[in-house]
Each structure stands twice: as C-alpha cells, then as structure tokens.
Amino acid sequence: GDSVTQMEGPVTLSEEAFLTINCTYTATGYPSLFWYVQYPGEGLQLLLKATKADDKGSNKGFEATYRKETTSFHLEKGSVQVSDSAVYFCALMNTGNQFYFGTGTSLTVIP
Amino acid sequence: KAGVTQTPRYLIKTRGQQVTLSCSPISGHRSVSWYQQTPGQGLQFLFEYFSETQRNKGNFPGRFSGRQFSNSRSEMNVSTLELGDSALYLCASSLEPPGELNGYTFGSGTRLTVV
Numbered sequence: 001g002d003s004v005t006q007m008e009g010p011v012t013l014s015e016e017a018f019l020t021i022n023c024t025y026t027a028t029g030y031p032s033l034f035w036y037v038q039y040p041g042e043g044l045q046l047l048l049k050a051t052k053a054d055d056k057g058s059n060k061g062f063e064a065t066y067r068k069e070t071t072s073f074h075l076e077k078g079s080v081q082v083s084d085s086a087v088y089f090c091a092l093m094n095t096g097n098q099f100y101f102g103t104g105t106s107l108t109v110i111p
Numbered sequence: 112k113a114g115v116t117q118t119p120r121y122l123i124k125t126r127g128q129q130v131t132l133s134c135s136p137i138s139g140h141r142s143v144s145w146y147q148q149t150p151g152q153g154l155q156f157l158f159e160y161f162s163e164t165q166r167n168k169g170n171f172p173g174r175f176s177g178r179q180f181s182n183s184r185s186e187m188n189v190s191t192l193e194l195g196d197s198a199l200y201l202c203a204s205s206l207e208p209p210g211e212l213n214g215y216t217f218g219s220g221t222r223l224t225v226v
Binding site: 036044045046049089097098100101102104 | 115117146159169203215216218219
C-alpha cells in the first residue's frame, strides 16, 4: 500500500543553518506530494506541494522537488530561523482522496 | 475568510462514554475528512465525506462513525471510549475532490482525553 517514510528527529539547528528533511514514498501510480507544518497546539498548515514528477513546490524559503526516479520529496531551506521551529510532516495523496503521512520530524532552531 | 472550525478544542471523557466532535468547513467547501493523531500511530485517516456521503473510510473499528449535514458541517462520534482513543482529532476541508488539486485546509483539532 501507499506509505511515506521521513527522517527521524528531533533535529536541532542553529539559526541561519541549512535544513534538509528527507522524505521517500511508496505508491502506485502518480500521487501528489505535500509538506505540512504543525506548530505547538495547532493543526496542520500546508507548507508546499507538488502534483507531478519534477515539479518543485516552494513557500517561505522552503523548497521540495518531486523526484519520481528516487521516489523522494526532500524538504530544504537555505537559512532557518527560530520561527521555523515546528514539526514537519511529509504526506502523499493518491486515488481515494486520503493523506498518508510520515511520522513527522521535530525541528528546533536555536538563536 | 473563516478557517476550519472544530469544537470543542479540549474534551475529557471517561472510559465507556461516547463523544461527538464537530467540524465546520470553510464556507463553500463540500469535502470533509477526519484524521486521528497520536504519538504512537501518528496521523491516521478516519473517513471522508462529500455531499453528505461517506466516500472513503480508514481502518478503524465501528465505534468510530461520522456524518455530514446538508450545510457540509460534519460530526464524528466515538462510542464506548477506550483509553487508546485519547488523541488529537483533526478535520480538513476541501472545495471538492480531488483534494490534492484544490487543497485541504486543516482545523486546529479537538484534543480528546479519555480517563
């Protein structure tokens, strides 16, 4: 069945460091891929998405490229800020209109 | 515009009781999905409704049920609560399927604690 595997956390970075959170997926067909972010006590907020191979999603300095050949959708940001501290979830949606989420990666950015 | 509204935000129930959670989608959104979030199992799909019809259901026991009203508001019900039902329950709405194109917006969730 469909599934998402993402990098285990927690991740701790200094402000302005480079961020990579790895995400790989298993799915039949051509799923859409997403990154969601969850701040403490809140629901999920869509960070970015890509709906077909080689698409690059980007938002607020975060980027991820849909790589079908490696079944990956790694999240990157060139310079993290303290306000980026949150839990990040990689997800896919295939036919059936339901999300399959990774386990989440907790990021803490220290000044 | 108003986001997805879930009520109540917090709930404490006793084992064996039943509970009803409510979700009001963004105005105009007709697709509503529910997810359970726990530290052990992560985010798991419960069910999806569109135009008052359940279109998809996750792998949860029959104690978990839901419905959608003509105004697209949705409720989920859990009967005979167990300690393991303690979780954050998230609702998400979309204009209409397929949600991956139109985008899903999540609510802030209802935190259910079963004691």
